[in-house]
Amino acid sequence: MRRSSFRKHEWxxxxxxxxxxxxxxxxxxxxxRRLLVxxxxxxxxxxxxxxxxxxxxxxxxxxxxxIAEFHTEYETNNNMFTGFTEKCYMVDELDEDKPSKYxxxxxxxxxxxxxxxxxxxxxxxxxxxxxxxxxxxxxxDPLHLGRCRHDYHxxxxxxxxxxxxxxxxxxxxGWIERDRCFLxxxxxxxKAEITTDLLVDAVRMGLPxxxxxxxxxxxxxxxxxxSKGTKFYPRSGLNAVQEAIRGGHAEVLSILTxxxxxxxxxxxxxxxxxYVSMRGSPIRPKHAQQFLGLDTTASQRTIRQNLKHRSxxxxxxxxxxxxxxxxxEIVDSISSEVFFKDFYLPGRPFVLRNxxxxxxxxxxxxxxxxxxxxxHPDTEVRISAQGKPSLTGQRYCPVLRTIGxxxxxxxxxxxxxxxxxxxxxxxxxxxxxxxLFPLYDGDKFHPKGGWRTLGELFGDNYKDSKPxxxxxxxxxxxxxxxHAHKDAFNILYVGLxxxxxxxxxxxxxxxxxxxxxxxxxxxxxxxxxxxxxxxxIYLPDQWGHLIVSSGFTIGTxxxxxxxxxxxxxxxxxxxxxRMWSREVS
Numbered sequence: 001m002r003r004s005s006f007r008k009h010e011w012x013x014x015x016x017x018x019x020x021x022x023x024x025x026x027x028x029x030x031x032x033r034r035l036l037v038x039x040x041x042x043x044x045x046x047x048x049x050x051x052x053x054x055x056x057x058x059x060x061x062x063x064x065x066x067i068a069e070f071h072t073e074y075e076t077n078n079n080m081f082t083g084f085t086e087k088c089y090m091v092d093e094l095d096e097d098k099p100s101k102y103x104x105x106x107x108x109x110x111x112x113x114x115x116x117x118x119x120x121x122x123x124x125x126x127x128x129x130x131x132x133x134x135x136x137x138x139x140x141d142p143l144h145l146g147r148c149r150h151d152y153h154x155x156x157x158x159x160x161x162x163x164x165x166x167x168x169x170x171x172x173x174g175w176i177e178r179d180r181c182f183l184x185x186x187x188x189x190x191k192a193e194i195t196t197d198l199l200v201d202a203v204r205m206g207l208p209x210x211x212x213x214x215x216x217x218x219x220x221x222x223x224x225x226x227s228k229g230t231k232f233y234p235r236s237g238l239n240a241v242q243e244a245i246r247g248g249h250a251e252v253l254s255i256l257t258x259x260x261x262x263x264x265x266x267x268x269x270x271x272x273x274x275y276v277s278m279r280g281s282p283i284r285p286k287h288a289q290q291f292l293g294l295d296t297t298a299s300q301r302t303i304r305q306n307l308k309h310r311s312x313x314x315x316x317x318x319x320x321x322x323x324x325x326x327x328x329e330i331v332d333s334i335s336s337e338v339f340f341k342d343f344y345l346p347g348r349p350f351v352l353r354n355x356x357x358x359x360x361x362x363x364x365x366x367x368x369x370x371x372x373x374x375x376h377p378d379t380e381v382r383i384s385a386q387g388k389p390s391l392t393g394q395r396y397c398p399v400l401r402t403i404g405x406x407x408x409x410x411x412x413x414x415x416x417x418x419x420x421x422x423x424x425x426x427x428x429x430x431x432x433x434x435x436l437f438p439l440y441d442g443d444k445f446h447p448k449g450g451w452r453t454l455g456e457l458f459g460d461n462y463k464d465s466k467p468x469x470x471x472x473x474x475x476x477x478x479x480x481x482x483h484a485h486k487d488a489f490n491i492l493y494v495g496l497x498x499x500x501x502x503x504x505x506x507x508x509x510x511x512x513x514x515x516x517x518x519x520x521x522x523x524x525x526x527x528x529x530x531x532x533x534x535x536x537i538y539l540p541d542q543w544g545h546l547i548v549s550s551g552f553t554i555g556t557x558x559x560x561x562x563x564x565x566x567x568x569x570x571x572x573x574x575x576x577x578r579m580w581s582r583e584v585s
Contacts (some may be wrong), residue, residue: 246347248503
């Protein structure tokens with residue numbers, strides 16, 4: 001894939017054939033040149049003024065480039081980050097031989113594995129492995145719109161650093177430049193390239209002006225969907241309106257629908273209002289009111305729970321009483337059809353109650369773990385204050401702690417006194433699985449186990465995608481700080497976990513301890529829920545979240561290795577319906 005070259009517009013002189021002896025025409029020629037020079041000088045002055053206003057100190061404004069010769073690359077330093085540059089350019093053609101990072105993330109081979117990673121690192125690093133490189137936290141390489149590109153860091157240290165601030169992906173200063181870049185680049189694309197793919201990608205990037213142009217000027221249908229997903233976003237079957245709702249982009253949604261709340265947006269006959277009014281919708285009540293004129297507060301009222309707290313012989317002491325409220329939908333059972341219709345399509349998280357049997361819960365008791373090799377309370381483990389410290393330039397604690405230390409409230413690190421640490425790791429091999437799931441000889445997908453839900457939702461497809469599973473062991477008030485990733489399922493066996501989650505529009509990453517970071521999230525976007533022992537929580541793609549343990553906790557989790565819509569069984573009512581048609585009639 002090659003970037004196109006760029007050059008300044010050449011302002012040529014008049015070339016009319018003149019008779020040198022004809023004073024009249026010579027005078028006209030001279031005056032014409034002076035007029036052109038004057039106009040050009042005025043243009044340059046206006047351009048300089050515009051650049052000063054928008055803090056464009058380097059290069060020429062895009063407006064000073066020839067439209068016919070766009071193929072432009074420019075740099076800007078109007079971002080708050082020192083030395084941070086962004087580039088806007090067009091490539092000659094899409095490189096079909098080089099999939100995006102997002103697609104590489106879903107690859108089933110080991111081509112991206114770090115050759116220098118040791119067996120110990122693979123065991124201890126959260127989300128470590130060939131299909132989980134460092135950019136797995138947050139949507140990788142998203143800023144593509146057809147052949148238009150805008151270089152943008154997947155994550156970038158905030159002004160005060162990761163220990164004092166949060167890098168909110170969509171809310172960095174200068175984000176509007178992404179919209180401006182793509183808006184201008186659109187004028188360069190031939191009509192044949194202005195497709196539904198571009199509209200869906202623009203919506204997922206939250207570009208309001210680009211969205212308005214594609215709908216109003218180019219006449220693209222916001223209810224049409226790429227049947228195979230777009231090149232850079234392989235999720236299929238979702239139209240632009242659904243993508244706007246899933247991302248929490250209320251302003252973009254209002255542009256797509258013209259604030260027509262009764263617009264039917266899926267083959268099940270549901271409307272914009274139906275989606276936005278669902279409990280836990282990514283379009284939060286304040287934004288629904290501000291951009292759509294919809295009052296959804298009644299449907300978003302919190303639920304008081306009867307939480308099940310199982311200590312199973314571990315330390316049950318907690319510094320404060322757990323909040324029993326939950327802003328998410330709570331269900332007692334779920335089918336594949338219900339999951340995709342009511343949660344996947346509208347992009348909603350949920351809590352599945354009592355997914356783990358009492359017999360399985362007991363296998364996570366302190367008495368039973370005392371009989372194991374890998375998870376004995378005296379086993380020394382690495383601990384950290386975040387899930388994977390390297391993502392924010394941090395390190396694991398240099399001092400090992402035992403699982404028993406974490407249980408007894410001694411899970412602290414001398415380099416960060418007063419900050420509770422926890423253990424997070426992948427489950428590396430069959431021997432570890434057999435110790436964690438002895439009832440099923442290590443088969444985590446056993447029809448009687450808690451993770452059987454994945455089989456009920458996806459058949460063998462989730463298992464065949466070879467996803468990684470992770471184990472979390474934390475003391476009171478410990479937990480992963482704010483981050484985001486792809487669709488994930490989380491089961492808790494011991495204790496209580498307090499979740500704070502936000503829609504993709506507010507995703508970000510930080511090294512600030514979760515107990516403090518929760519107060520730095522947008523209060524109008526945050527959803528709260530406390531997870532009880534034996535419950536599962538589903539987080540849709542790119543939802544930002546952090547966790548604070550209430551007492552000692554043990555849990556496992558899995559992050560989808562492929563887009564979930566690719567794994568749903570291809571039979572039954574779900575697929576015989578028009579759910580995956582390209583257009584809603």
